[in-house]
Every structure is written in structure tokens, then in C-alpha cells.
Amino acid sequence: MTPTVNPDRLWQSILDIAAIGPTPDGGSNRMALTPEDTAARRLFQGWCDDLALHREQDAIGNMFFRREGTVPTDGAVAFGSHLDTVPTGGRFDGIFGVMAGLEILRALHDAGHRTRAPLELVNWTNEEGSRFRPAMMGSRVHAGDMTLEAALAIADDAGTTVAEALQASGQAGPLTPSPRGWACWLEAHIEQGPVMEATATDIGIVTGTMHARYFQMVVTGEPSHVGPTTMDRRRDSLAAAAEIVLAVEKIGLTAEPGGRASASWIENYPNARGNVSNITRLHCDVRHDRAADAIAMESALRDAIAAIAARRLLRIDIDPYATFGPIHFDANLCNLLRRKAEARQLTVRDMTAAAGHDSVLLAPLCPSAMLFIPSVGGITHNPLEYSTKEQVARGAQTMLDAVLDLAG
Numbered sequence: 001m002t003p004t005v006n007p008d009r010l011w012q013s014i015l016d017i018a019a020i021g022p023t024p025d026g027g028s029n030r031m032a033l034t035p036e037d038t039a040a041r042r043l044f045q046g047w048c049d050d051l052a053l054h055r056e057q058d059a060i061g062n063m064f065f066r067r068e069g070t071v072p073t074d075g076a077v078a079f080g081s082h083l084d085t086v087p088t089g090g091r092f093d094g095i096f097g098v099m100a101g102l103e104i105l106r107a108l109h110d111a112g113h114r115t116r117a118p119l120e121l122v123n124w125t126n127e128e129g130s131r132f133r134p135a136m137m138g139s140r141v142h143a144g145d146m147t148l149e150a151a152l153a154i155a156d157d158a159g160t161t162v163a164e165a166l167q168a169s170g171q172a173g174p175l176t177p178s179p180r181g182w183a184c185w186l187e188a189h190i191e192q193g194p195v196m197e198a199t200a201t202d203i204g205i206v207t208g209t210m211h212a213r214y215f216q217m218v219v220t221g222e223p224s225h226v227g228p229t230t231m232d233r234r235r236d237s238l239a240a241a242a243e244i245v246l247a248v249e250k251i252g253l254t255a256e257p258g259g260r261a262s263a264s265w266i267e268n269y270p271n272a273r274g275n276v277s278n279i280t281r282l283h284c285d286v287r288h289d290r291a292a293d294a295i296a297m298e299s300a301l302r303d304a305i306a307a308i309a310a311r312r313l314l315r316i317d318i319d320p321y322a323t324f325g326p327i328h329f330d331a332n333l334c335n336l337l338r339r340k341a342e343a344r345q346l347t348v349r350d351m352t353a354a355a356g357h358d359s360v361l362l363a364p365l366c367p368s369a370m371l372f373i374p375s376v377g378g379i380t381h382n383p384l385e386y387s388t389k390e391q392v393a394r395g396a397q398t399m400l401d402a403v404l405d406l407a408g
């Protein structure tokens with residue numbers, strides 16, 4: 001009996017998880033290590049227990065469910081994603097990848113098929129980074145990109161640390177986070193963009209990620225009274241920041257279709273009615289398919305900022321605090337996913353991921369790849385986020401076919 005995914009069961013599991021932490025408009029709010037996230041983890045764990053999977057959990061809360069192979073010493077074929085959401089989360093971002101992995105194991109169980117290599121299904125802690133920054137925290141600590149101690153000390157806006165949240169939720173496991181000697185890693189995810197729907201693509205083969213560069217900026221002007229201070233004497237940090245926001249947007253527009261640029265956060269001081277502002281902090285990022293083009297976008301940003309500072313006679317400090325990618329996923333795994341999709345008469349397209357994913361942290365550890373399924377309307381991080389039952393099933397079946405090839 002050839003293992004085949006059960007579309008109805010997979011669909012129902014996604015809906016059952018989505019019902020935990022529901023938002024009035026049909027989405028989900030399960031920020032990392034909240035009672036809602038914990039309840040979703042427990043439901044997921046119960047389903048894994050039904051399959052008699054061996055559970056392990058590490059000290060940052062990452063969950064690993066292992067199905068032993070006939071050759072237990074082989075490196076495991078690992079797959080999964082994340083169950084946490086942003087506060088305005090949809091039902092599919094992350095959840096699809098974990099539930100597709102569960103459905104793969106259920107289908108193997110139904111078929112009585114024991115693979116040669118072991119399989120591991122993973123739920124990564126705090127992929128979204130909405131409650132505790134940075135994003136992709138669980139996979140980051142697993143990969144050694146951040147120490148466990150540093151992650152445990154990070155606090156949310158209410159002052160609760162990751163360590164306290166892990167303790168309160170009972171999600172701190174005994175394992176020391178570290179790479180697990182996997183043969184390879186696969187992640188199924190929704191596209192979170194409009195390209196697949198527009199091109200009638202069933203399966204996106206994610207060959208890599210964009211290159212992103214992140215900046216924190218501080219504009220320093222001079223405080224003064226909005227009445228008596230004549231316009232020519234002002235050193236208005238907020239007005240300068242407004243110019244920066246528009247400059248960032250223009251850089252993004254100029255860099256299309258491969259590039260994006262966003263100013264997404266601002267903090268203003270004294271932020272008082274009656275005062276010309278004197279300190280404004282901004283966050284922005286630029287990203288592009290090609291690293292060289294992202295670097296050129298940064299140059300354009302620096303030129304624009306230098307011009308604004310010179311004209312307005314104020315100071316603008318730029319802290320380029322992080323970069324991300326470009327990651328190139330494993331070509332052999334990408335080819336395998338492509339072949340498996342085509343063998344099922346599915347339409348396929350190579351894609352570049354524009355958002356961060358756990359797979360980005362895993363790619364340096366072992367051969368890694370991702371596949372995308374379409375997002376209706378390209379809507380994501382939004383209660384309206386949607387993929388159809390058929391799209392979800394096609395993605396899971398393609399993954400299962402690839403896992404069978406890899407694990408035997």
C-alpha cells in the first residue's frame with residue numbers, strides 16, 4: 001500500500017489547531033509560550049502520542065517527535081515548522097508545515113510502512129518573534145546562532161522572560177539545544193505572497209532567500225517651542241524622519257521587482273504637543289533577490305540620509321545591526337521536490353523566500369529545502385490568510401513522496 005495523505009484529516013487538524021486562541025474575525029492569536037500556544041502544543045503532542053512517536057524536548061522548548069527507522073543509526077530525515085502565530089495570525093502560517101509533517105507520519109502509520117532512516121517531526125519555539133525578539137528563536141538557539149542563556153534572558157513587553165514563560169508553560173525540556181545529526185531538513189510553508197496564485201502554480205520550490213539588511217536610526221535635532229520658534233530655526237527630528245520614511249519607500253519602489261524596502265517602526269521624543277521633536281528613532285530594512293542589489297539599496301539609503309541631515313542641519317546615526325541571507329537551499333533536495341511534484345502532474349515554479357523561516361537557520365547544518373503552497377490573495381499575518389484543502393493536500397503529498405525517497 002503506497003502511503004497517501006488523507007486531505008480531510010489534514011484539513012481538520014489545521015482547523016482544530018486554529019480553534020485555539022481564536023480571534024473574532026476567524027484568525028488565531030497564539031504568541032509564543034502563551035497559554036494558547038501551550039494548548040496547541042498539547043493537542044499536537046496528543047496526536048503524536050497516538051502514533052507512539054518518541055518525544056524529546058530541549059531547553060528552549062523545541063519539540064522533536066521521532067519515528068524510528070529500520071536502521072536507527074542513519075541520520076534522520078527531519079521536517080516541520082512552527083505552531084506559534086503573530087497576534088493577528090492566520091490559520092496556515094507555520095501550522096501547515098507542522099500538520100503536513102504529522103499527516104506524513106499518520107499516512108506511514110496507516111500504510112504500515114517503516115522507513116530505513118528515522119524520521120523527526122519538529123515544532124520550533126517562537127518562530128514569529130512577536131512576543132520575544134528575535135524571530136526564529138528556537139531554531140536559532142538549536143543552530144548555535146544564539147546562546148541558550150541569551151535567549152532565556154529576553155523579556156516580553158510585560159517583563160516576563162523566555163525562561164519564566166518556558167517554566168510557566170511547562171515547555172522547558174531537559175535536552176541541551178544542539179544540532180541532531182540529521183541527514184536533511186524539509187519545511188512546507190504557505191507562500192505568503194501573490195505569485196503562485198497569479199501564475200497558477202501548485203508547488204513552489206524555494207531555491208533560496210532574499211538578502212536583507214536591517215537598520216536602526218537615530219535622528220537628533222533640537223527641542224524647541226512650536227509657537228515662537230520660526231521655521232528657519234528648527235531642527236525637527238520628526239520632520240526629518242518623515243523624509244527618511246518616504247526615501248525608504250522610494251528606494252523600494254525603484255528596486256522592484258526584485259527588491260523591497262520598508263520603514264516599519266518609529267519612536268519619537270518628547271512626542272509632546274507643543275514641542276518640536278528632537279529625537280526620533282526609526283527602524284527600516286532593505287532586501288533584494290541579489291545581495292549586490294541589496295548593498296546598492298543600502299548605499300542609496302545612506303546617500304538620502306546624508307542629504308537630509310545636511311539640508312536640515314541635524315545628526316542622523318545609522319546602526320546596521322543585522323543582515324540575513326542570502327541562503328541557497330540544497331540543489332539536490334530542490335530537484336527532488338520538483339520531480340515529485342511533477343510526477344503528480346502538479347505545476348511547479350522556482351521561488352525566492354522574502355520572509356525569514358526556521359529553514360534559514362537549518363540550511364548551514366544539513367542539506368535543507370522548502371516548498372510553498374499558494375496563499376489565496378497573497379494575504380498573510382491576517383485572519384483572512386487561506387489556502388484550499390486541495391492546495392494543502394498537494395503540498396503534503398509532495399513532501400511525503402520526497403520523504404519516502406530520502407528515508408527509503
Ligand SMILES: [Zn+2]
Binds near residue numbers: 093094189
Ligand atoms: Zn511561518
